[in-house]
Amino acid sequence: MRFAHVTSAASDDPRLAVVDDGRALPVAALFDGAPDDLQTLIEGGSDLLQRVRDAAAGATEWMPLDGLGFATAVNRPPVVLAVGLNYAAHSSELGLKADKAPTVFVLWPGSLTGHDATTSWPRSLSESVDYEAELGVVIGSPAKDVAEADALSYVWGYTVVNDITARDIQFSEAQWSRCKSFDGFTPTGPVVVTADEIDDPQDLHIWAVVDGQTVQDATTGQMIRSVATLVSHLSQSATLLPGTLISTGSPGGAGYSRDPQIFLRDRSTVTVGIDGIGSLTTHCRILG
Numbered sequence: 001m002r003f004a005h006v007t008s009a010a011s012d013d014p015r016l017a018v019v020d021d022g023r024a025l026p027v028a029a030l031f032d033g034a035p036d037d038l039q040t041l042i043e044g045g046s047d048l049l050q051r052v053r054d055a056a057a058g059a060t061e062w063m064p065l066d067g068l069g070f071a072t073a074v075n076r077p078p079v080v081l082a083v084g085l086n087y088a089a090h091s092s093e094l095g096l097k098a099d100k101a102p103t104v105f106v107l108w109p110g111s112l113t114g115h116d117a118t119t120s121w122p123r124s125l126s127e128s129v130d131y132e133a134e135l136g137v138v139i140g141s142p143a144k145d146v147a148e149a150d151a152l153s154y155v156w157g158y159t160v161v162n163d164i165t166a167r168d169i170q171f172s173e174a175q176w177s178r179c180k181s182f183d184g185f186t187p188t189g190p191v192v193v194t195a196d197e198i199d200d201p202q203d204l205h206i207w208a209v210v211d212g213q214t215v216q217d218a219t220t221g222q223m224i225r226s227v228a229t230l231v232s233h234l235s236q237s238a239t240l241l242p243g244t245l246i247s248t249g250s251p252g253g254a255g256y257s258r259d260p261q262i263f264l265r266d267r268s269t270v271t272v273g274i275d276g277i278g279s280l281t282t283h284c285r286i287l288g
Helices: 038-043 045-057 088-093 148-154 227-237
Strands: 002-007 015-020 023-026 080-084 103-107 117-122 133-139 155-162 192-194 205-210 213-219 245-247 269-274 278-287
Touching: 002 023, 002 038, 015 038, 038 045, 133 205, 133 227, 133 269, 148 155, 148 227, 155 245, 155 269, 155 278, 227 245
Parallel strands: 080 245, 117 278
Antiparallel strands: 002 015, 002 192, 015 023, 080 103, 133 155, 133 245, 155 192, 205 213, 205 269, 269 278
């Protein structure tokens, strides 16, 4: 199944909806006590998800997606963990070494935003803002000391993430959280696809287009560390709670490394996508 948080002209309050074939089905309408956001659905476990599946199968309250907006696909995550330098081409183009252990940092919750949203930042803070198409992994059950062979069973679903980055700040500070956590710098969505819809998370086409130009074109099979490896590794030091979002790294093709460089400009449009999940568009405005 595919889930999104949708908004309408009548209300900006996001509602959890099942999305299918150009239609949206509000989950709250399916039965009394139905979850109104993704985090509640995930915390309800497999029984609640199955109840939603069963109710949606016979539902008639579908509405067209046309005219609806999208909030962040992942809401209220316990934490957003991002993995850097997880594709050899990307670490090489940035001139950074991919260490034996993953580079992990936290993204601030205010950076989350949705599909087709406008992200803005002051020119005084950065004129070197870059894009990064990434596979997002959503944890479904508490994961602690998980073996790599079992790790994918803890994954609830997958989404698309654009890990927008202020490169000048990234290379001037030791920690990467701030340069990637401006308000709106972590678009997710439009949907979260349940794990049963993805046969192999290491066999997905991932890409990015900036102002009509394809700038990233790769597969998740090029990850240095697979989704299973990352979940297992991260679970050794702390329990990964349901709803945790892991952004698994970007392939090569970053704008910083191009000649000439390509950065997100005022009124730029960037779309990142993963086949089998969807495409995620962000509109850019530079203030000042």
